[in-house]
Amino acid sequence: MLDFPRWKYVLVALVLLFAALYAMPNLYPSDPSVQISANKGTTLDANLTTRVKGLLDTSHIPYKSAAIEGKSLIVRLSDGDVQTKASDLLRPAMGDNYTVALNLAPTVPQWLRSIGAKPMTLGLDLQGGVHFLMEVDQAAAREKRENAYVEDIRASLREKTIRYSEVSRSPAGIRVQLSSPADKTAAQNLLSSQMPKLRFEDVDATTIRVVVTPEELKAIADGAIEQNVSTLRNRINGLGVAEPIIQRQGSNRIVVQLPGVQDTAGAKLALGATATLEFRAVVDGDAATMLKSGTVPADARVYYQVTPDGQRSPILLSKRLLVSGDQLVDATPQVNQEDGRPSVSIKLDSAGGKRMLDHTLENVGNRLGIVYVERTPVTTLVDGKEVRSSKIDERVISASTIQGVFGKDFQTTGLSQDEAAALAKQLKAGALAAPVDIVEERVIGPSLGAANIAAGRKAVEIGFLLVCGLMILYYRVFGVISVLSLFTNLVLLTAVLSLLGATMTMPGIAGIVLTLGMAIDGNVLINERIREELRVGNSPIASIKAGYERAWTVILDSNVAKIIAAIALFSFGSGPVRGFAVVLFLGVLTSMFTSVTVSRALSTLVYGHGRKIKSVSVGGGF
Numbered sequence: 191m192l193d194f195p196r197w198k199y200v201l202v203a204l205v206l207l208f209a210a211l212y213a214m215p216n217l218y219p220s221d222p223s224v225q226i227s228a229n230k231g232t233t234l235d236a237n238l239t240t241r242v243k244g245l246l247d248t249s250h251i252p253y254k255s256a257a258i259e260g261k262s263l264i265v266r267l268s269d270g271d272v273q274t275k276a277s278d279l280l281r282p283a284m285g286d287n288y289t290v291a292l293n294l295a296p297t298v299p300q301w302l303r304s305i306g307a308k309p310m311t312l313g314l315d316l317q318g319g320v321h322f323l324m325e326v327d328q329a330a331a332r333e334k335r336e337n338a339y340v341e342d343i344r345a346s347l348r349e350k351t352i353r354y355s356e357v358s359r360s361p362a363g364i365r366v367q368l369s370s371p372a373d374k375t376a377a378q379n380l381l382s383s384q385m386p387k388l389r390f391e392d393v394d395a396t397t398i399r400v401v402v403t404p405e406e407l408k409a410i411a412d413g414a415i416e417q418n419v420s421t422l423r424n425r426i427n428g429l430g431v432a433e434p435i436i437q438r439q440g441s442n443r444i445v446v447q448l449p450g451v452q453d454t455a456g457a458k459l460a461l462g463a464t465a466t467l468e469f470r471a472v473v474d475g476d477a478a479t480m481l482k483s484g485t486v487p488a489d490a491r492v493y494y495q496v497t498p499d500g501q502r503s504p505i506l507l508s509k510r511l512l513v514s515g516d517q518l519v520d521a522t523p524q525v526n527q528e529d530g531r532p533s534v535s536i537k538l539d540s541a542g543g544k545r546m547l548d549h550t551l552e553n554v555g556n557r558l559g560i561v562y563v564e565r566t567p568v569t570t571l572v573d574g575k576e577v578r579s580s581k582i583d584e585r586v587i588s589a590s591t592i593q594g595v596f597g598k599d600f601q602t603t604g605l606s607q608d609e610a611a612a613l614a615k616q617l618k619a620g621a622l623a624a625p626v627d628i629v630e631e632r633v634i635g636p637s638l639g640a641a642n643i644a645a646g647r648k649a650v651e652i653g654f655l656l657v658c659g660l661m662i663l664y665y666r667v668f669g670v671i672s673v674l675s676l677f678t679n680l681v682l683l684t685a686v687l688s689l690l691g692a693t694m695t696m697p698g699i700a701g702i703v704l705t706l707g708m709a710i711d712g713n714v715l716i717n718e719r720i721r722e723e724l725r726v727g728n729s730p731i732a733s734i735k736a737g738y739e740r741a742w743t744v745i746l747d748s749n750v751a752k753i754i755a756a757i758a759l760f761s762f763g764s765g766p767v768r769g770f771a772v773v774l775f776l777g778v779l780t781s782m783f784t785s786v787t788v789s790r791a792l793s794t795l796v797y798g799h800g801r802k803i804k805s806v807s808v809g810g811g812f
Contacts, residue, residue, distance in 0.1 A: 192731045192798035194791055202791045205783070206678065212685035215298040215309040221254060222273040223295035224280055226263040232287040234258050245283055251276050264295050291458055292320065292631070310688045311449065313695035313769075314435070319449035322461065323630035324422075326442045331414035331624035332407065333359075339388070339400065340364055341511060346384060352377050363391075364400035371395050411441065417623035419444055422461055444626070449693055458628060466515030467536075467602065470507040471549070472557035472589050477504035493561060495586035505586055507559045512549055515563075517542030523611045526601065532610040533601045543598025550595045560588040560602050565625050650703065657710060665717045667807035671792045672713035672785075679709045679784035683777050697770040705777025708752065712785030716741040720808050730806040734797060738790055745786065752778045 226242065228234050242265060243256050253276065254266040265280075267273045273292060281290045298308065311317075336359050343366060344357050353369035354377070366381075368374040374396050381398075382390055387406045391399040402410070415438055422444065426434045435447035448457055473490040480486045481504055491509050494502040520537035538546060549558075564583045588602055658676070662669040683705060687694065720737030728736065756778065759771035797803055 192734055192794055194794035194798060198787065199791060202788055205682065209678065209682040209685040211302070211305065212307050212689050213681045215302055215307045216684060216688060218297045218299070218309065220294040220296050220309075221266040222270050223267055223293045224265040224273060224276045225291045225293040225295075226265070226280065226284060227261065227289045227291070229287055229289060234261070234263050239263060242280065245279060246276060249275075249279050251279065259295075264293070266295050289458060306689070308688060308691075310684070311691065311693045313693050313698075314447060314449040315696050316694060316699075317449065319447055320457065321630070321632050322446040322448075322458075322628050323439070324444045324446060324461065324626040325629045326414055326418055326444065327625045327627065328411050328414065328442050331410055332402070334624065335410050336364060336402065337511070339385070339402075342385070343381060343400070344510070346380060347377060350376070350380055352380065362399060363402070365393075366398040366400060368396045368398070374398060414623040415442070415444065418626060421622050422446060425461060426457075443629075458631070461626070461628070466563050467518070468511060468515070468561040468563055469513040469546070470509075470511060470559045470561060471553065472559045473506035473508055475506055477506045480506070493559070493584060493586050495589060505559065505589055507561065507586070512545055513538060513542045523607075524601065532607040534610050535601050536599070538598040540598070546600075547595065547597035550592050550597075554592050554594065557589050557591050559586050561585070562587045650699075653703075654706070657706075661710065661713070663809075665809040667796060668717050668720065668793070669809060671789050671796070672710065672717065674792060675713055675784045675789040676706060676710055678788050679777075679780050680706060682780045682784065683773075686776050686780065687773065692772065693769065695766055695769050697766040698773045701770045701773030701777060704774065705781055708749075708778065709781035709785050711748075712741075712745045712781060713789060715744055716785070716789065717808055720806065724806065724808070730797065730803050733806060734793060738786065742786060745782065749778050749782050
């Protein structure tokens with residue numbers, strides 16, 4: 191008797207239900223849209239929605255809907271051309287209070303999204319994506335490095351007890367004012383041996399000018415680009431974007447391409463964010479009085495701390511930077527155990543940890559200031575042209591008394607929950623060596639062209655139908671069973687790829703086509719085995735049972751070899767090759783399940799469960 195256990199029927203039914211649910215979102219194409227997000231200090235409300243609709247109506251730009259969805263205002267449009275027009279209209283109208291970005295708004299029903307079902311992300315060669323051209327601020331990179339040299343020079347002079355009255359930056363270089371000619375000679379000998387990449391020039395009997403050489407300037411510029419590329423890659427990985435393209439372009443620009451991005455506003459904020467922390471000693475004194483009288487000490491600077499009632503209170507901090515964001519190696523958002531406030535757990539590198547340890551050893555009872563620094567790009571129109579500049583927000587988030595000695599591990603508070611989470615994410619990805627400005631943003635159309643994609647889809651559909659027709663004509667009922675198994679394999683593979691968040695590219699489609707071919711090979715082996723058993727005179731039921739049992743060993747052996755090949759491709763390949771390998775690996779697993787288990791369940795439904803059959807419709811050729 192041909193039978194199939196009930197628990198296996200239940201398993202097949204559950205798998206089919208899973209496949210249908212998680213493959214279904216791919217039937218819902220996304221809407222081209224414009225996403226408007228509120229910057230710090232502004233909110234989204236019904237008045238903004240009405241204003242946006244009015245602007246679109248006045249300019250006769252058709253739109254499907256404009257509504258607040260989550261934390262953004264989403265304007266859904268019909269196609270990419272209308273999307274570009276709407277973006278060009280809204281971007282200047284919204285000003286600096288809002289971030290306007292191109293987007294693809296999902297149309298998947300809420301009940302599907304509630305179970306985590308989402309469509310596959312298409313790669314740049316199929317769907318396109320977002321293209322950013324980012325410009326690195328080389329002047330800021332040079333200034334940052336020169337400030338570090340200033341701190342290093344001061345530390346070296348103090349360590350060797352060489353007296354100096356001033357070490358400061360100027361447009362011509364770093365000015366080092368010594369106390370005497372003897373101190374000047376000693377300083378010049380010391381610094382030239384420690385810093386061979388700098389040039390030292392005599393200004394007068396007690397003054398040295400330190401100049402960064404052209405070779406070092408080029409090294410600074412190259413280093414800033416390379417570090418920024420690495421940091422941007424880490425930040426993009428944090429966004430969950432698959433197969434991004436991050437490349438250097440020229441001497442000061444970086445190209446970033448993000449395939450299938452669903453939140454370009456979030457991507458812009460993550461890529462361009464330069465929020466970081468600085469740790470400085472608090473200088474005693476009445477900052478407000480000194481500020482009014484102009485008696486601020488030369489080694490101090492006035493910062494502002496926001497009080498609980500929202501007022502800005504001046505505070506004096508040392509110009510000497512103890513630890514900067516470059517020395518942070520890990521950060522985790524937490525909740526402070528003592529007062530329940532949001533906090534960030536900080537871990538410094540060895541150099542930063544040593545400086546913090548040395549400072550706290552000598553300053554127990556004194557206060558330590560923590561400065562939150564955020565740089566925001568600002569674009570203004572001057573004489574009809576876009577002029578880019580930066581707005582730097584520096585505020586003291588904490589000025590607590592040092593209660594004990596600590597080194598590289600500690601916590602800081604003074605941020606909101608969102609700020610703490612965002613800051614921790616940025617610090618963990620790494621600090622930018624220099625600020626970057628997004629000078630160009632556009633949507634990339636499919637590189638193969640819409641016509642080629644349509645032709646490719648048509649070819650796959652026709653090929654699939656031809657294979658189905660051939661199988662049905664050649665194997666009759668078992669041909670229909672094979673076709674149903676093949677279709678199940680396609681749906682199941684699509685569901686698994688969607689659930690894993692895979693990015694589908696042309697090599698991935700090649701992997702799917704190859705998987706379908708391999709899957710039908712398994713059914714062909716089973717059908718031929720059944721026919722062989724019938725030829726030697728076995729009964730129909732015995733032939734079906736023997737066909738599945740004897741074909742399974744061959745199917746398993748061939749698929750193990752394919753799995754090994756897929757693992758090798760993934761291990762030694764990169765980019766599109768790895769995408770092909772992933773699809774091939776998953777496709778082999780799904781094809782083994784559908785060609786054997788699903789087809790066995792279907793054949794048992796037709797011929798099993800105690801039925802007395804005299805023949806099996808497995809075809810006899812053409």
